[in-house]
Amino acid sequence: MAPAHDLFPETTYQRASYHDLRRVTNGFSRSNLLGSGTFGSVYKGVSTNGIIWAIKVFDMQLEGILKTFDTECEVLCRLRHRNLIKVISACSNPDFKALVLEFMPNGSLEKWLHLDHHVLSIMQRLDIMIDVARGLEYLHYGYSFPIIHCDLKPSNILLYEDMVAHVSDFAIAKLLGGGESHVQTKTLATIGYIAPEHGLEGLVSTRCDVYSFDITMIEAFTGKRPKDEMFTEELSIRRWIQESLPSSLALSCTSDVPENRIIIKDALTTLEKIKTQFLQRNKG
Structure with missing residues (x-):
């Protein structure tokens, strides 16, 4: 599996920073929380120009979470299909990992x-x-x-x-x-x-x-x-x-x-x- 820094070699957008994601989610506030799952939480993020994203933040306390993050990156960054969720960008630091995903306004x-x-x-x-x-x-x-x-x-x-x-x-x-x-x-x-x-x-x-x-x-x-x-x-x-x-x-x-x-x-x-x-x- 490709290392995290090689997952977006051909993309034209910039990698997201922790500070950018913290800003667009209002400090990962509870009011922006869309839901929580086994591997982390998903927040609504709104950029300065009004674009809405879903920010999936991985729970770094979980065992094997690095492999989980790499797996999801590996799959989502390779695939493009109308009926698969689209990854916009990602943030991968030693103590923080998140995916920026297309926002689905009608939920699950x-x-x-x-x-x-x-x-x-x-x-x-x-x-x-x-x-x-x-x-x-x-x-x-x-x-x-x-x-x-x-x-x-x-x-x-x-x-x-x-x-x-x-x-x-x-x-x-x-x-x-x-x-x-x-x-x-x-x-x-x-x-x-x-x-x-x-x-x-x-x-x-x-x-x-x-x-x-x-x-x-x-x-x-x-x-x-x-x-x-x-x-x-x-x-x-x-x-x-x-x-x-x-x-x-x-x-x-x-x-x-x-x-x-x-x-x-x-x-x-x-x-x-x-x-x-x-x-x-x-x-x-």
Whole structure:
């Protein structure tokens, strides 16, 4: 992996300084806090000319945080896709590390699904999941080597002002190389969205992302979190869908056996067909 100082060799913008980021976030004030996660906090930053950024500040007290920062830099600085969050710049000092990211004014899919004053139409939900599938397709097949997100969930899907979805938070992403189909990891993703082989054996592959994508899609259309109180060891969110909709697309994405899951390309094709059929039925 490239060292931090080599991550932006061809960029035309200047590297952000700690003092610049402190100034645009009003001293990293709580009033500018957009949210906190496992690896740090995200602040809203407003430049003197009115440009808004999202400043992701990494928690330097965490073990392995330097590798986490380098991983996210490695992924985000290499990739450019409409449905992946865009990195603007970065700040990397011995005692402070942050990424300057494109600001998403409509927040996360999680907020839209679970806050009472937010309402999404069926078409909006479908468009969001198509956007996410396109982002994952690019990660898995559109670059010179496959990239596994490893932690896809509604809080990591951010919405621009036109509601176009962007996959974000690549802190535990894995890059495959040399013809690898899977890698071993000690880092666990979020319970409820994590594929069985990831949670039990630490094995991650592109099929893990497909599993997480499907759980996220079920949540997007039903409003039920995988850890909802209605779900138990006897009734998981997958089994609930299986009993309610036995021919659902969801079941071909969440098989316990990774090889039995469809790839994200096929999931995207199916969703696009569903959208076409939906539009045709609702003409006029």
